[in-house]
Amino acid sequence: MKTAVVTGASSGMGREFVRQIGYFYRDLDEIWVIARRKERLERLAENSRVQVRIFDGDLRKKPVYRKLYTALKEEHPDIRMLVNGAGFGKSGTVEKIAGEDPKIQTDMVDLNCRALTRMTLMCLPYMSAGSRIINLASAAAFCPQPSFAVYAATKSYVLSFSRGLGAELQKRGICVTAVCPGPVDTEFFTVSGALNSPLKKLTMAKAPQVVHQALKDSRKRKALSVFGLPMKAVHVGTKLIPHGLILKIEERLSE
Numbered sequence: 001m002k003t004a005v006v007t008g009a010s011s012g013m014g015r016e017f018v019r020q021i022g023y024f025y026r027d028l029d030e031i032w033v034i035a036r037r038k039e040r041l042e043r044l045a046e047n048s049r050v051q052v053r054i055f056d057g058d059l060r061k062k063p064v065y066r067k068l069y070t071a072l073k074e075e076h077p078d079i080r081m082l083v084n085g086a087g088f089g090k091s092g093t094v095e096k097i098a099g100e101d102p103k104i105q106t107d108m109v110d111l112n113c114r115a116l117t118r119m120t121l122m123c124l125p126y127m128s129a130g131s132r133i134i135n136l137a138s139a140a141a142f143c144p145q146p147s148f149a150v151y152a153a154t155k156s157y158v159l160s161f162s163r164g165l166g167a168e169l170q171k172r173g174i175c176v177t178a179v180c181p182g183p184v185d186t187e188f189f190t191v192s193g194a195l196n197s198p199l200k201k202l203t204m205a206k207a208p209q210v211v212h213q214a215l216k217d218s219r220k221r222k223a224l225s226v227f228g229l230p231m232k233a234v235h236v237g238t239k240l241i242p243h244g245l246i247l248k249i250e251e252r253l254s255e
């Protein structure tokens, strides 16, 4: 059974992947979707052209992995694509966020890094030559960010993990793409806090376009998918300019 597995499928880019994957993989039998909001996943399933199987649950907790483990063992799916889309951010200084919610930043590490790694390890034995992994990193992965410090660090992990894993899996013909967009218009900002940077507001992208680009880049076996000219410029800039200097500029801009 040819399957795609998508985490974070109840909204934003994850949901968009579910909507678009069927057009890129015409012979998919099922898409397995994971997120906490079951009713959202049910609505997505009703409108999907590919059969959708729902695994509702919190990726920071064990039960959803048990359900997935059982399904994998019983069905031995041929996983053609894994999209690790679940993730969240929280803006503010590390101390301010910790004062408001002492657990949320470690929860962020658990979801953005640990859950993504765990999902990858669970799915890999069911992937073969031509399969693809798409990991939602962020342009925040390119350099440290004050007032988004933990989030940017988790995304640097995702980018580094994706590139290292991609190099390892080349021999098996499995391609790993890290998707690194700038701001994308999704529910992300309901959780992270509203955008107050005019520059970020100006470069806000649309989820369908970012996802379309990511699927095209994955098909071309690219290790990195960076949407739009502004973020491509940011990517080059963060390679050329020392990060100490970028941090100073970022501090100035936030004053």
Ligand SMILES: NC(=O)c1ccc[n+]([C@@H]2O[C@H](COP(=O)([O-])OP(=O)(O)OC[C@H]3O[C@@H](n4cnc5c(N)ncnc54)[C@H](OP(=O)(O)O)[C@@H]3O)[C@@H](O)[C@H]2O)c1
Residues within 6 Å of the ligand: 007, 008, 009, 010, 011, 012, 013, 014, 034, 035, 036, 037, 038, 040, 057, 058, 059, 060, 085, 086, 087, 088, 089, 111, 136, 137, 138, 139, 180, 181, 182, 183, 184, 185, 186, 187, 188, 189, 191
């Ligand atoms: N939007 C941006 O500006 C932007 C830019 C760069 C990268 N990204 C990254 O892209 C990915 C997708 O973000 P998005 O913009 O599409 O945000 P979104 O609309 O808020 O979607 C986040 C998804 O993650 C799921 N999720 C959150 N916590 C979860 C948990 N504990 N267990 C299982 N699922 C969980 C949510 O589902 P439930 O709430 O139903 O569980 C939702 O489906 C994230 O990794 C984000 O860091 C976003």
